[in-house]
Amino acid sequence: MKDFIIPDRDFGTPAAKSKQMVTLTIDGFDVTVPEGTSIMRAAAEAGIQVPKLCATDSLEAFGSCRLCLVEIEGRNGTPASCTTPVAPGLKVHTQNAKLKQLRRGVMELYISDHPLDCLTCAANGDCELQDMAGAVGLRDVRYEAVETHFRAKNTSGEANPQWLPKDDSNPYFAYDPAKCIVCSRCVRACEEVQGTFALTIEGRGFDSRVSFGAKTDDALASDCVSCGACVQACPTATLTEKSIIEIGTPSHSVITTCAYCGVGCSFKAEMRGDELVRMTPYKHGKANRGHSCVKGRFAYGYASHKDRILNPMIRDSINDPWQEVSWPEAMEFAATKMKGIQAKYGRQSVGVITSSRCTNEEAYLVQKLTRAVFMNNNTDTCARVCHSPTGYGLGQTFGTSAGTQDFDSVEQTDVVVVIGANPTDGHPVFASRLKKRLRKGAKLIVIDPRRIDLVDGPHVKAAHHLPLRPGTNVAVVTALAHVIVTEGLMNEAFIRERCDWDEFQDYAEFVSQPQNSPEATELLTGVKADELRAAARLFATGGNGAIYYGLGVTEHSQGSTTVIGIANLAMLTGNIGRPGVGVNPLRGQNNVQGSCDMGSFPHELPGYRHVKNDAVRSVFEGMWGVTIDNEPGLRIPNMLDAAVEGTFKGLYCQGEDILQSDPDTKHVAAGLAAMECVIVHDLFLNETANYAHVFFPGSSFLEKDGTFTNAERRINRVRKVMAPRNGYADWEVTQLFAQAMGANWTYTHPSQIMDEIAILTPSFAGVSYEKLEEMGSVQWPCNEKAPEGTPLMHIDGFVRGKGKFIRTEYVATDEKTGPRFPLLLTTGRILSQYNVGAQTRRTANVVWHDEDVLEIHPHDAEVRGVKDGDWVRLASRSGDTSLRAKITDRVSPGVVYTTFHHPDTQANVITTDFSDWATNCPEYKVTAVQVSPSNGPTEWQEDYNAQAAHSRRILAAE
């Protein structure tokens, strides 16, 4: 393990962005800084630390602590250096007799109302108040405090009304008002960085206190989303991680990348020995810029949860209990089974599923396993069920299967369109950056069936919310294009220069047809025509327009068509190829982009190159020393269908729970049950493992080296901070299995795997661990043409040459409401839980969400006699389940909504087998359902739980 020297000194105030440079003199040294820089920051850049308490460089200067006073020659008084900007020729003194005396006086006042229990304080050694007391030479406090905030009782034993007890309601951090110096850093962090405005200063003067929410709230009951920004900003022990209180301060830290969503935040894993003390957002992380959410910041406890399986296990039948075995025995067992299956049923009878949660190197090895060891192309990935239409749609129109921007781009956006995404819950750190931009005046258009938090919240209000009926994305997107084209709002110069004019004319003719007008589609989509027209005009004429979309776009039978429609909108308005614009898929999992890049799809070798392409195959064949099958292999749904038919018998599934996350659970279960060898490689006995014969225990992201690629194509390093508790990192397990199958793989470090990827894949040609070490992260394509990577794509021309307009004919899904199933179910996720919840359910995050609930409109609830909190039965033509109802007008009448975080609910029993026409991405977002009152779990749920319990038995060690 390596201890990195981290350049994360606090400069006091944020960096100024001006290009105009200013030179001044501080303590006799000349300093040159950008115009608008504070004197405090200029001094810090020259290596001179001005004492401070209320300033930190993640927040705008506030000037309340009066500790950072300086003297400027020719100016009166002693201004605060944090709020005073530099000016040419200033002569600043940060230290002299007068300043020393002033600072010491200020510090005496602070300390007169602060407990002196430093030795037993959680912030001991990590306290700015302590540091500043040292810095100003505080030796004595002349004031005897009569009234204080920190003594629970006065000298005669009476309760002190000014004393407030510690607020321990949040599971991850404590708020101890007794230690507060009211510097407002937490309040400002919540406002400026996170944008939730959950904190305030209540009262005034001596009565000023930090308050979560309103009077009756505590931290948990307030609007607080537990992002940790306030804890990060607090200079004292007032807001402290409970892990610090319990363990103590960390001794060293390692920079790594969060393993939750596709934002890919950089974190410092702060360690003591090999114990993880806390995760703190890394301020030089280019995706998150020092911010975090509750999952990455706090919800890492699953890695040490008691449910985690640490020994390999095998069994002959899924009805047997598991038997713990050694690694060699497990490998032998698995390899014998797989070889036997291939001998009996043929080369094509086995396959693999790569994981979007594992590293690039691991995904690469798993697809290599099937292509070079199993000798077929039966590889697929969980991206199949989320962003495969993105790959197809953007590949067709722009020529590359990825988002066009980096996250920094949002700072220059004027009009943001969010379609089928709920960033405040799914991609919270991006949402905070977006909200920051919205507070500075950018306009927002939300296209979503549900009134998501971005539509209306503190200091954020969407200019237009188009609450479309689920399944009508294409009609809405095409209607937006109709307005832009028929009202002549398109950017003709851009289209003529960058796109194919003939294809545009064809597309323009198509969208101009009257059936694509908002008035014509209103009945279908439920979106008011005038609102849609206004939104289209705003997007076309409002300046830099950026589109961010999520699974609400892709997980439809016309998912690929909607992605194409979105690309068309961006091309029509010329919003491609510069900062502040673009088309940006918000990726669900940490490495969806990477697992797709690594050739996880059955028809594509790494770098999105088709297996039918002889030239491409020969490059891989040369390196791997095998002959690669030239026929695309099976997709996940095909694998399951083939399994039910009896031709697909063996599966190696790494880090994905297809039983819970894939649609039509009963079909998935039938497919898995029909296989002869299912190998599950995971941290936990997940739902899929109920049907597995071999279980390889996995390693968490803290226990291995590798890289993740986030939604902005950024390749971030994952670094090992502790030894794998299961014995091997996941890439080693795959290698052991390949070796047991007869392969001659001899990787000793993931960097060697990345080197192989770089040789084989043109867009990764310049990527190496040395470069990542040096640059921190790099955005692909990274090669001779772009040695530093590519933050913005399609700057001078599209990757495919000319941008391609494609007609987007709306075809209604076959999943229709009718008398039996009159409501439309759409699914999503919430902030505190992640995906199928395997990780977050095993953390204290359950205090925010301990079960899936069904959101239903009051009208729909009323006619069904359903009250808030009632058990309801949710049924579709696929199956039924029960859960509790939550009555809310966030959803429109006719639409119900739930999450899929809990296996007890198994929302995917309900979802159907309809899927995207181009990519088979399942149609999770539209299912016709009926809701009726119920007494509790359905028979299916009880059977399922019984089967799961039966299947999870592990034989006691003899």
Added chain:
Amino acid sequence: MLDSADTTDRISEILEAHSGLEGPLLPILHAVQEAFGHVPQAAVPQIAKALNLSKAEVHGVVTFYHDFREAPAGRHVLKLCRAEACQAMGADRVAGAVKAALGIDWHETTPDGRVTLEPVFCLGLCACGPAAMVDGRLVGRCDEGIVAEVAK
């Protein structure tokens, strides 16, 4: 006492009446206090939502101003100035006498709900200290007799 539905409706009316105003939070809070005699806790989230603010922000503003009350005051409000000029003229003595006469301390209301006693820092009547304010009416050179004044 109004029930919660009435409160919500009344606050909605107030919010509606101020909808065109720029910087409407303080006028709304004044109107709410006018209507209810205090700012009910239930009003905080409702006002926050209407103004695109968080409830914490509204709470911060309400608590910043001492004149916004959490609970209704007594029928009469007696404010005694505690600032320097009035202290020099014996305000502390007057305050002690008033407290004794009413049997309550600062910020308290007599058990019969008749008088609420509050300290205030400068009424701008320094030339006529000790100064007081009875239900919004200024009284100069006051003494213990101010209690009787309130009772009138």
